Amino acid sequence: xxxxxxxxxxxxxxxxxxxxxxxxxxxxxxxxxxxxxxxxxxxxxxxxxxxxxxxxxxxxxxxxxxxxxxxxxxxxxxxxxxxxxxxxxxxxxxxxxxxxxxxxxxxxxxxxxxxxxx
Amino acid sequence: xxxxxxxxxxxxxxxxxxxxxxxxxxxxxxxxxxxxxxxxxxxxxxxxxxxxxxxxxxxxxxxxxxxxxxxxxxxxxxxxxxxxxxxxxxxxxxxxxxxxxxxxxxxxxxxxxxxxx
Numbered sequence: 001x002x003x004x005x006x007x008x009x010x011x012x013x014x015x016x017x018x019x020x021x022x023x024x025x026x027x028x029x030x031x032x033x034x035x036x037x038x039x040x041x042x043x044x045x046x047x048x049x050x051x052x053x054x055x056x057x058x059x060x061x062x063x064x065x066x067x068x069x070x071x072x073x074x075x076x077x078x079x080x081x082x083x084x085x086x087x088x089x090x091x092x093x094x095x096x097x098x099x100x101x102x103x104x105x106x107x108x109x110x111x112x113x114x115x116x117x118x
Numbered sequence: 119x120x121x122x123x124x125x126x127x128x129x130x131x132x133x134x135x136x137x138x139x140x141x142x143x144x145x146x147x148x149x150x151x152x153x154x155x156x157x158x159x160x161x162x163x164x165x166x167x168x169x170x171x172x173x174x175x176x177x178x179x180x181x182x183x184x185x186x187x188x189x190x191x192x193x194x195x196x197x198x199x200x201x202x203x204x205x206x207x208x209x210x211x212x213x214x215x216x217x218x219x220x221x222x223x224x225x226x227x228x229x230x231x232x233x234x235x
Binding site for chain 1: 149150152159160161162164167169209211213215223224225226228229231
């Protein structure tokens with residue numbers, strides 16, 4: 001069965017520092033997609049970054065990068081130069097099967113609460 | 119990007135009444151929409167997959183007679199919580215997948231906070 005594991009319930013970091021949020025996954029599919037979402041206290045889900053299972057390079061989007069280690073089945077999110085506005089809950093998610101399917105819901109991990117202090 | 123709206127954003131109802139939550143894809147057509155439930159500081163739990171023109175597919179443990187889903191058009195799915203009880207109080211989020219560049223990102227509505235008194 002597909003599963004996403006986030007082992008860090010909470011992380012604390014100071015402004016301008018980098019932080020890594022851990023995510024491991026379990027799947028027997030060869031083709032899958034990995035996503036990271038941010039959920040601030042308002043509740044909205046904000047898409048951050050995506051990594052396809054066949055992508056050879058790690059995904060990057062501005063201050064976000066995804067450290068994808070396929071053999072270890074890990075997809076850690078790295079946030080560089082943290083900002084106060086980064087304080088939120090972060091979810092790692094997986095799209096089972098081929099990532100280009102509209103009819104498959106994402107499977108979410110339990111989330112990590114990130115707190116950024118000044 | 120694509121936009122998914124939800125209405126209402128919050129609702130308070132009395133125990134025993136029914137509440138309808140609407141989920142709309144504003145600028146794209148969504149054959150499939152998903153309904154999630156989220157308790158405070160917990161993850162999103164998939165409740166059901168809503169398919170336009172056919173019956174929804176419910177996840178194990180979700181009462182289909184309690185959580186009625188209707189996907190009447192390519193832009194609208196509704197979730198009705200029937201005979202609501204305080205334990206149904208939660209944050210309900212709908213979503214749909216859409217692509218304009220080959221990647222089916224999952225776009226989420228802003229959520230509906232339901233409180234049953």
